Amino acid sequence: MATVVEGGRDPRGTVTPRPQAPVPGPELASTPLVIRRREDEETVVTFPYLVWREFLAGLAAFCFLLLVSIQINAPLLSRANTSITPNPAKAPWYFVGLQELLERFPPIMAGVAFPSFVIIFMILTPYLDRNQSRRPQDRKVAIVLFTIYMCLAVAFVVIGEFFRGEAFNWDWTLILGHPGLSSPV
C-alpha cells in the first residue's frame, strides 16, 4: 500500500531523483509530504506531538544551562593591559587548533592554506560526493575520511588547550601537575 511521492526515498534510503519541475497547483502540492501507509513509515501530527517534544528538549537545555550558570562563573581577569602579555597567550578554544597548526607548519600553510582548503572542501562536499546512497555500508570511504578529519580537529584543539604551556611549548604539567607537587600549578 505504499504511496511513493516524487522526491521520496525508498525504504532502504536510496535517493530517487528530484522531480524535474515542481508540480504547480493548490497549496502544498510540491511539498514532499510523503505519506506512506506502512508501520515503519507512520506519520504523526507535528502539533502537539513534535512541538511538545521540542518544548521538553528546550526546557531540559534551559535547566541544564541555568544550573551550570549558577555553579560556574564566566571568567573575568584583570582589566586589559597591552603592556602585560600573558604567557601563554591563547586564542579562544575553537581557534586553538589553528594556533596549534601554526606552531607546526609555516604560517602560509597553517594560517591560510589549511583553513581555506577546509572551508572550500566543506562547501563542495555534497557536489564532490557522487555516491547517491545514504546507507553507511555504501559510504565507507566518506565516513572514514570524515572521521579522520573530525579526530584531527578535536586532537589539535585538545593539544593546544591542555598540552601547551609557557610560550606555547609542550607541557605535560597542565594535565599531570608538577612532579613533587601535590596539585597542578
Add this chain to the structure above:
Amino acid sequence: MSATPDQANPVRAFVAQLWGSVFRHGLPTNDKVAARTALTNFFLHIHPVRVKKSAVRVSYTLCLGGLSFFLFILLTITGLFLMFYYIPSVDTAYQNVSDLQFVAVFGDIIRNMHRWAAHAMVITVWLHMARVFYQGAYKPPREFNWVIGTFLLLITLLLSFSGYLLPWDQLAIWAITVGTNMAKYAPIVGPYTRYLLLGGDQVAQGALIRFYVLHVIALPLVGFLLMVVHFWRVRKDGFTGGL
C-alpha cells in the same frame, strides 16, 4: 427555546470570544483540529502538518539542529539584558562587565548563561554538522542546505569570537590579538584584513567598537537570515528520515 450556556452567561461568552480571537482553534483533541492549528498558526508553520514518525525520533536528529537554534534564541535574549549595562568603550567596558558579574541582581547568572550558551552552541552546531554528514543528509536534494549550513557554522564561530573581546579583560584582548594575528599570514590581503578588522594596528578602541557592532547587529542578523532560509529548505525538502 433553551439558551446555550454561552448565551446564558455573558462573561463566559466574552471569554470564549477573547480566546477565539487569539487562537483560531480549540485544544488539539483530535488530529484534524491539531492539523488545522498547525496550518493556521504563524509560529507552528515552521513545521509541516504531519511528519514521519521515524523523522522525529530523538535518535535521528539527536535534537542538535533544534538545540542550536534554541541556544541562538537564548543568546539573543540574555544578550539583550547584557546590552542594558554594557557600553562599548575601553574606559567603561571592563567596569560594566564586572558590575554585571558582581553587583547587578542576577547579572552574574545572565552573563554566565550567555557565556556558556555561546560555548555550547559552537559544540552543538559542530555536532549537528557531524550527524548530517554521517547520515548522508547533505545528498540531493539537500546539497545547498549543507552549503548554507557551512556559512552558519562560520557565523557561529565569528559570533563567539567577536563576543570574546567585549569584556575587555586580559583574556579578551590577548585572545583576540592572537586570533587576528593569524589573519596577517594571508599573502597580500592579510595585513589589510587585520587592519580592517581591528580598525587600527592593535586591539584598541577601534577594534572594540567594530567587534561590538559585528557581535550585536551584523552577525546575528546575517545568522538569523541564514537560519530562516535553512529552516525553510528543511521544510521544503522534507526531513531525510531514518536510515
